Amino acid sequence: MRKHNNIVKIAAVLSLSVLLPGCSEDFINLNNPNQQTTGSFWKTQDDAVQATNAVYSAMYYDGMYMRLYPWIMDVRADDCRNTSPWWITDVSLYNVTPDNPCYIATWEHAYKGVWRANQVLENVPNINMDERLKKRLLAEAKFMRAFYYYHLVITYRNIPLILKPAHGPQDFYPSQAPEEEVWAQIIKDFSEAMADLPKKEEYGPADVGRATKGAAAGYLAKSYMFIHQFDKAAPILKDIIDQKYGSYALVPNYRDNFTEDNENNEESLFEVQFDRNVGGTTLGWTGDPAPDWSKTSGKARTYAPLGFGWGDITPTDWIFNEFQQELTVNGELDPRMKASMFFDYPGVTVYGKTWAEAKLPNKCHIRKYLNDDHYPDETEWRSGINERVLRYADILLLYAEALNELGRTSEAYPYIQQVRDRAQLPNLQDVKPGMTQQQMRDQIAHERALEFCFEAQRYVDILRWGWYYNNLNTLINHDPEFAKWVEGREVMAIPPTEVNINKNLKQNPGW
């Protein structure tokens, strides 16, 4: 009896453990409650829309438009000099500094955008959804892929061309594609996007900010201009001017292009949408997006003069003087100068303060894209001003340039004049009639410098005009930082970490 009792007890204990939850395999099957898995995604129309939205949002990373891309472009151009103690100094001086985040960020972040676009292009075709919407989303993804590649190829020149999302180690280590091949793909994507995207008027108000037919046409033309295919660029630019891809015009007030007040206006072909009132307050420099990330730019704080922001970048004396080459028809300073810069002129206010009160360290400071009309300073990182990356003024001046390059120099005058008119500058036909092709080139360079100063355009112009090789002394005169240039370093170093990891990559010559 006693023995029997014990056996019952042992059995009870053993059965207890058998009955406990552990024995079922289910106990150790857990799914992530925080995030949806990819297996359940890419199913619905909403998934397709959300994935496409995510392609745009890679522009919020530091290496794109949050801060660094415009900054590394401007700091290397002749209209700006570096006044930052940070890593960017090495960029402005063409120094080799392997850990430098400035060499890495654009590569890292533009490729995030490329991956996202590739995911949409691979998965959305398989989703059962409204076909018109599907076509538009795929066109948006193509536009954005080309947009990211446009930035990559300009910044780094020799880059891998990745058109499908990586599925495993076999896809992780691409080689660099020849530059022409990258441009060909950019042109293909922009062309296809141009064909399928709606005009800006065809979008509803909730979709303002998406890629449009006009944006694709503009970037397509810009791409042709970069690779000197002026004959291909010219007709597209003409079509935009003829309003074939939507209605575009110059805004009367030049400064409306650089404040929060008049965003997505008639001059804008494409702009990066920033907003202080949407999203959280944490700055999403890099990494995995979090719900509290703000959708803002750090440009204002970076560019604002010391005392009001970091003062990390300052106009060169050359651009300060260049603005004063010509007065308006009323004998005044070019209004774009005051819209773009703080300097000591009667009635100037710097964040509401007089010039004397502001105690700025230099004779002029960048004002473009700053919040001085609304805030007392830029001590907050988050600026909500949309970055107008493609303006109608650019289309006009590019068209003038294309005409000039195609030998139709005299036809260029009226398009330049449209831009000059807004600045109330005298008629170029009267001031400088009958320019030669080279004189017109110089004139366009001058016009573009004034119109697009501190907009990350000037450097791209210098690069596509080949000035590092054919006009270096001019650049050095404009900005002594160019004296530090080493052959090949007009484009950035491929991030050294990337070259280390991907043995198929070659560092750019000169680095």
Next chain:
Amino acid sequence: MQQQLLLKRGGLLIGAVLLGFSTVFAQKITVRGTVRDAAGNTEMPGVNVVVKGKATGVITDANGSYSIQIDNPADTLVFSFVGYVTQRIGVDGRSTIDVTMTEEVQKLEEVVVVGYGTQKKSDLTGAVSVVRTENLERIKSNDISRLLQGQASGVMVQSSGEPGAAPVVRIRGVGSFTNSSPLYVVDGVVIAEPQAFGGQFQGATPSGGIADFNPGDIESIQVLKDASATAIYGARGANGVIIITTKRGKKGDIQVSYDGSYGVKQLNKYMKVTNRKQFQEMNNLARLNDDLFPAPANDSTSAYYIDSIDTDWQKEAFTRGYVTEHSLTFMGGKDNSTYMLNLNYYDEKGIIVGPGPSYTRYSVRVNTDHKKGKLKIGNSFYYAYSHQRKLTNSQWENTVIGLVISIPTVPVYDSRMKGGYGGGIDTIHDQIAGNIVGFNNLKRLWLNRSRFIGSVYGEYELLPGLNYRLNLSYDRSEFFNHEFIPEFAIGSRHVNTIAFLDETRGENPYAIMEHTLTYNKEIGKHAFTLMAGYTAQYDYYRDLYGYAQGYKEPYQEVLYAGSSEKRTTDGHLYEHTMISYLGRLNYSWNDMLLLTANFRRDGSSRFGPGNKWGNFPSVSAGFKLSNLEFFKNISYLNLLKIRAGYGITGNDKIGDYLYETSVNKNAGYVLGGQLAPGTIQTQFVDQSIKWEKRISKNIGIDVAMFNNRLEFSGEYYYNDARDLLVNSPIPMSTGKIADPVTNLASMTNQGIELSLTYRKKEGDFQYELTGNITTLKNKVTRLGQNNDPIITSFSKTEVGHSMGELYGWVFEGIFQTDDEINKYAPGNAKYDPNKHAFQNRSTKPGDVKFKDLNNDGIIDDNDKTYLGVAFPKFTYGINTTFGYKNVELSIFFQGSYGNKAFNGVYAALNSYKEGNYSLESYENYWRGPGSTNKYPRLTKTDPNQNNRVSDRFIQDASYLKVQNIQLAYNFPAKVTRSLHVQALRVYVSSQNFLTFTKYTGYDPDFANDGLLYRGLDGGSFPNPTTYLAGVKVTF
């Protein structure tokens, strides 16, 4: 000699017989004799001699002689002396009784706790270090793991001096890239390692979850080091297991004891930096050399020139800290029930001005055990509440580095600035670094943690020898962390105009159920212990985050008081489950041949289908040579055992859900002025990840001699860690956020561990010496898909080398002339003096000449090389204790040898790039050809990158520390009796008393990540020196 002795003994015998005979009829009988020590054959004074059952008692005199009167020739005399075997000797009518006392046979039969059971120490076949807890008790720290530094072979501990900081503990090297912290088992229960508490508190992660425990509760600590010992913990045993047993009640009347101490802490080493004048001179020259105008604050012609401020930042910032502890223990019990109750208060304040860093803990422990027939039940309940204030950092740099490079022309306090602290303006002072004192006072960062650990056990003897045990444990951590950043303006670069608060609270419960059956059986010379068990575990981490901003003075630091706009919340949940089956066989034959076999099968939720289960077997054997007839004749040999073991353990401390690819739904974009939700895959994942494995081999020898006064253990181990999860680097062109985690790394760790104890008593004098030494050689054998090295800014981890080896350029001297720069291109065709000078176009005389290792005329990444191993060649600890009568002196030495470190503080002070300079560089900087071949010229922009990572900043971080020195006095019984206490002990001590090192940073014992940056002293908060006094009284 022999004869003389015989004669002497014979004479005594005759005398005793005669004396005995003559006194047999007396009423009182006097018994005399001499007490000797068996080992030394020396007379023993102070031995208690009492008549059994009577109040009569005497003590032996200085010659070891005694004389006692007894009533009855049949009485029994009891001879006793602390540390010796008590002897009971019947008088049997004798009048002379000489006694030889033998020392108590200590430790040999000590029972040690191994996983899911106990074993006699002499029967151990695996590598187990038994820590001598009496050595730990002399050191004050909130963290048990900190106390282990130098106390056991094979255990390496590194820590900063910040109160509450989590030391890095590694057992037998680094066995994983993800988490190499050992597993802690307290009172038989695996305790949680609470998740990292995000943001500013990342560093506050308790090491292995043991930080919350009161070290005073420890009864014993065992460190299981090899797989044959740890395999019973299977998937969690790979990094070693630290088994802690807490004090439990003892039968008897209630015993109350109080333990209290107070100590002050201070920094005894300061960096020598330039004063105002020297700084200005250097800064001006550096700027001048770069064609920059002098900074106005340093320009005597400027209106901004500063000549009235000369701040010594280290003097201003470092202050005296303190540490105090009070502990009250009650214990007692009856035959079938015992209890222990402890109340503890620990408070420590760091050595820097401001409210933090500090660590305060209140804890209470209750342990009870009950017995009824075949049933035993018991419990351990522990609750601790801790409040930790973090050292606050600046926005830019490490606190310590920020402090030493702060410039003398900026005041610490400045009432004109928002917040009241001074700060440099970069265009005026040429300073970016913030005001560390200001930050530490202004920013409010604290963490409250509650830890409750309750475990109950029940044990029942089902059949003779067969025991069933159930353990249930619940370990719950709750944390609340608080970060409040007020408005402030500290110079031009550190301005905050929006005061904000973020708070996170979270919970991390950890529940385990364990069933084990143990069967003991002896059949003749065969003895078996069989154990089988089943365990299930569930734990989760859940947090809740809130943010609000727009606070105005007077600040009310709660979310409610913030502005209603811009509030954000967040939260996460991570769950983890595990099921395990385990078994063990212990077999011994004739107390000579020992065999242990373990097996554990673990299933974990952290792996994908098909990879959830892992099997972890181990086997070990030992042979007690000392029990062979041959050795039995060697009388001084108590134990001679050889042993060997082999086993496989695992590591699943890798984070949850790593095998799942997911989409991120936070990738929204602004469209039409509204947030348009965006969702996309942002991370690459290797879905086939599986268990990390460690295959370990161990051979060892244990020796005990001279009545166990000498104990020696030696081991050789070889651990092969395979399938290690590593972030296998993939190019950024994939679009990755982080590198996917894959089982693609392996490494080996091998070394020798020796430990030795010798103890001896000679009369009033006694001493004990224990020492241990550990060598470690770490080698990476596989690394990712393509064996790509992992290169950080300071280190390179590559197959064939050790983890985190320091890596950089080789300093070859200073260029003295332009000619030298131009000529310096040894036979290289690529070299073109007009275009690319040797290193850089801007290289000038006075710049550093780096070695062109590949001889291509260009200094670039290809000229980097290994600059030193960050692992010590060996680490060691020596405890010495001397006692004379009631006085006890103990000194604990601890050290590390042969490890190299990048001295971040030295680099910051000698690179001239930013902030203040070292006095050394002021006195030695290059002043023209021939002036120095060691210190470069002054330059602000440093075009040649003189301050890149090179062996200029790498130093030997070997050290020997007098970690602890303590002088204690135990009051004699006479005094204690008059005070009506049982025992009274007072002591004074000093911790981190002295450091011998060539390292020029604050402290060669610095905190690091224990992984790829292991050799980087990036400004670890220095360990202060503590002077402490304390008292322990038992009522």
